[in-house]
Amino acid sequence: MIDAYEDPGTPDTRGGWYYLWWLVHRQPGRSLAGALLGSAWLTLMAGTPYLMARAVDDGLVPGRMAVLAGWTAAIFVLGAVNAWVSIMRHRTMTRVRMDAYFRTIKVVVGHAVRLGAALPRRVGAGEVVTIGVGDVHTIAQALTVVGPGVGAVVVYAVVAGLLVPISPLLTGVVLLGVPVVALLAGPLARRLQGREAEYRERQGVLTARIGDLAGGLRVLNGLGGKGLFADAFRKNSQHLRVQGYRVGSVASWVQALGVGLPTVYLAVVTWIAARMAARGEITVGQLVSVYGYVAVLVGPVAFFLDMGYQLSRGVVAARRVVRLLHLAPEPDEGTEQAPADPSVLHDPRSGVRVRPGRLTALVGASATETGAVVDRLGRYTRSDVTWGGVRLEAVPLLEVRSRILVADNEAHFFADSLRNSLRGAGNCATSPHAPAAAEAHKHAPPDARTTQALHAAAANDILQALPAGLDSPIDAQARNLSGGQRQRIRLARALLTDPEVLLAVEPTSALDAHTEALVAERLRTARTGRTTLLTTTSPLMLARADEVIYLVDGKVAATGTHEGLLEYAPGYRALVARDTEEEVVR
Numbered sequence: 001m002i003d004a005y006e007d008p009g010t011p012d013t014r015g016g017w018y019y020l021w022w023l024v025h026r027q028p029g030r031s032l033a034g035a036l037l038g039s040a041w042l043t044l045m046a047g048t049p050y051l052m053a054r055a056v057d058d059g060l061v062p063g064r065m066a067v068l069a070g071w072t073a074a075i076f077v078l079g080a081v082n083a084w085v086s087i088m089r090h091r092t093m094t095r096v097r098m099d100a101y102f103r104t105i106k107v108v109v110g111h112a113v114r115l116g117a118a119l120p121r122r123v124g125a126g127e128v129v130t131i132g133v134g135d136v137h138t139i140a141q142a143l144t145v146v147g148p149g150v151g152a153v154v155v156y157a158v159v160a161g162l163l164v165p166i167s168p169l170l171t172g173v174v175l176l177g178v179p180v181v182a183l184l185a186g187p188l189a190r191r192l193q194g195r196e197a198e199y200r201e202r203q204g205v206l207t208a209r210i211g212d213l214a215g216g217l218r219v220l221n222g223l224g225g226k227g228l229f230a231d232a233f234r235k236n237s238q239h240l241r242v243q244g245y246r247v248g249s250v251a252s253w254v255q256a257l258g259v260g261l262p263t264v265y266l267a268v269v270t271w272i273a274a275r276m277a278a279r280g281e282i283t284v285g286q287l288v289s290v291y292g293y294v295a296v297l298v299g300p301v302a303f304f305l306d307m308g309y310q311l312s313r314g315v316v317a318a319r320r321v322v323r324l325l326h327l328a329p330e331p332d333e334g335t336e337q338a339p340a341d342p343s344v345l346h347d348p349r350s351g352v353r354v355r356p357g358r359l360t361a362l363v364g365a366s367a368t369e370t371g372a373v374v375d376r377l378g379r380y381t382r383s384d385v386t387w388g389g390v391r392l393e394a395v396p397l398l399e400v401r402s403r404i405l406v407a408d409n410e411a412h413f414f415a416d417s418l419r420n421s422l423r424g425a426g427n428c429a430t431s432p433h434a435p436a437a438a439e440a441h442k443h444a445p446p447d448a449r450t451t452q453a454l455h456a457a458a459a460n461d462i463l464q465a466l467p468a469g470l471d472s473p474i475d476a477q478a479r480n481l482s483g484g485q486r487q488r489i490r491l492a493r494a495l496l497t498d499p500e501v502l503l504a505v506e507p508t509s510a511l512d513a514h515t516e517a518l519v520a521e522r523l524r525t526a527r528t529g530r531t532t533l534l535t536t537t538s539p540l541m542l543a544r545a546d547e548v549i550y551l552v553d554g555k556v557a558a559t560g561t562h563e564g565l566l567e568y569a570p571g572y573r574a575l576v577a578r579d580t581e582e583e584v585v586r
Contacts, residue, residue: 008107008110009026011322013325013326015318016314016315016316016317019139019318019322020311023099023103023139024143024146030092030096030099031096033092034092034093034150035147035150035151037085037147037151038093038146038148038151038152039150039151039155040089041085041089041151042148042151042296042299043151043158044082044085045082045155045296046155046158046159046292046293047078048075049290049292049293049296050292051074052071052075052289053285053286055068055071055285056284057284057286058285089147089148093144093147093148096143097140100140104135104136105136108128108136108321108325111325112128115327115329116329118330123324131320135317135320136321138313138317139317139321141313142310142311142315142317143314145310145311148300148303149307151300152307153300155300156174156300159174159293160174160175162289162293163290163293166289167276167281169272170269170290173268173272174297265297265301266294266295266298269290270290270291270294273286273290273291274287332396332397333393333394334394334395334396334399334400336390337390337395338388338390338395338396338403339389339390341356341388342500342501342530342531343356343388343389344356345385345531346385346386347373347376347377347384348384348385348386349384350376350551350554351555351556352377352549354377354501354531354533355547356531357529359524359532359546359547360532360534360545360548360549361536361541361542361562362536363535363536363542363549363550363551363572364535364550364551364554365552367506369554370535370551371505371535373535373554374406374505374533375406377392377404378503379392379393379404403500404500405494405497405499405502405503406503406505407490407491407494407502407505407507408505409506409507409509411490413475413476413477413489416473416474418463418466418470418471418472419470421489422450422453422489422493422496423450449498450470452495452526453493453495453496455522456492456495456519456523456526457489457495457522458519458522459492462481462488462489483510484510484515486510487507488511488515490507491504491507491523495526498530499530500531501530501531502527502532504535505535506535507519507523507536508536508541516540516541520540520543520544539562542576543562543563545561546561547559548561548572550565550569550571552571557571558572
């Protein structure tokens with residue numbers, strides 16, 4: 001199975017079928033072992049009717065009890081050996097499926113990381129969730145064809161070969177059975193593939209809307225739009241349910257044929273063989289063997305149908321993965337040298353200038369306005385921002401990311417220890433030395449830089465309250481912490497990175513006044529001599545800023561100190577006073 005830190009390889013994105021074949025090709029030894037074990041398992045099953053026929057014809061004769069005992073023992077040994085082969089086949093195929101599962105996850109996650117900030121603009125969150133939750137599992141299940149699928153073909157040929165000495169007629173009926181089954185089930189499989197694709201599309205859209213609803217529930221409540229959105233969601237959910245019924249209708253027919261057609265197939269062949277035995281054309285032992293052979297074939301024939309069902313669903317899922325992988329990251333055309341020394345960041349669109357080495361506060365009536373400026377200054381959207389006179393887009397993106405950090409107040413937390421959440425261990429997760437490094441740091445006391453970052457973010461009490469300190473587990477999105485605790489840990493993580501330029505979005509919006517005052521004072525000290533921009537309307541934070549930039553309709557309306565703007569900018573004074581009143585009420 002793929003190692004957690006192994007390179008998953010470069011997927012074949014020419015189409016769904018190519019992607020499935022790539023997953024097989026990436027594990028050739030295991031796939032070959034699965035095919036051989038699957039073939040041996042089903043072939044040995046076909047050996048039981050042959051031994052039983054010999055036991056009937058050679059052993060059910062007076063005075064030949066030893067012969068009968070010998071054939072009986074052979075059947076027992078064959079069954080025991082086949083049971084072991086079956087266990088090994090199942091283990092091998094589980095590894096094949098799990099490799100495909102985790103390899104696809106690594107490919108998708110890796111590509112999502114490469115897309116970076118462009119991902120939410122290029123594809124909906126519901127699409128990514130649907131791929132990660134459902135499609136990867138469907139793709140893994142489709143790879144079952146590697147083992148029992150190949151084995152079904154092999155045993156089909158073996159049984160046909162065993163029937164040739166008994167009756168060419170029966171051989172012909174057996175050989176024609178699968179093509180007839182394919183002709184009957186093929187159109188349904190193609191229809192299922194189309195309906196499955198449509199269902200997956202609708203499911204992705206609806207999943208995205210669930211995320212939007214969960215994320216904006218408080219806003220919807222405030223605007224009185226919760227009922228309207230709920231009605232629209234209910235309507236779309238009903239449409240998806242109807243589409244699901246359509247998929248289920250076709251799938252039920254495919255699965256019913258998978259059970260019914262092999263049974264009819266067994267009945268037809270058995271009837272022909274019985275008629276031949278009655279006429280004396282074959283012996284009773286041969287009749288028993290024919291029944292056993294065809295009974296063995298019921299499984300492979302049913303699997304042929306199930307294989308078509310699983311492959312049709314797997315191809316649909318693989319196409320969705322391929323479509324995501326076709327999204328190319330935004331081109332990095334930066335070739336110019338970034339300024340060697342701390343320099344001014346200038347956004348011509350808003351007029352904002354962030355001077356180096358200063359603590360600057362950005363104030364606006366709307367978080368959307370200030371957030372848009374931060375996105376441009378951090379190069380998360382296309383803009384004409386300059387850095388020391390050099391267009392930011394002309395600087396290589398890697399250098400921009402290493403020197404300018406945007407600290408979003410909704411930045412993600414992965415399920416991990418607090419230590420790794422602060423250190424950003426996920427950034428090193430592809431390194432084969434990551435487990436050893438994590439183990440080496442386990443139970444170690446916080447180093448000086450971590451202690452300073454936690455102190456600056458007023459987060460020492462969080463560390464003390466957790467039972468295992470830095471090694472305490474943190475849930476995904478830090479759900480086991482309060483909103484204020486999450487915000488302080490995010491700030492500590494950003495300070496621990498110690499970027500040349502820190503652009504922090506509402507870093508204290510969820511803190512009480514006492515804690516916010518501590519953060520304001522300590523943040524100024526921690527970032528002395530470094531360039532820091534905060535978006536905030538908190539008087540406690542604004543009073544500590546070297547410069548405050550006041551935006552109106554996305555443009556700079558005034559700049560100065562907090563005290564100066566309170567005196568000379570009525571709009572600023574009203575905005576900050578409103579925020580103060582809300583803080584008192586809260």
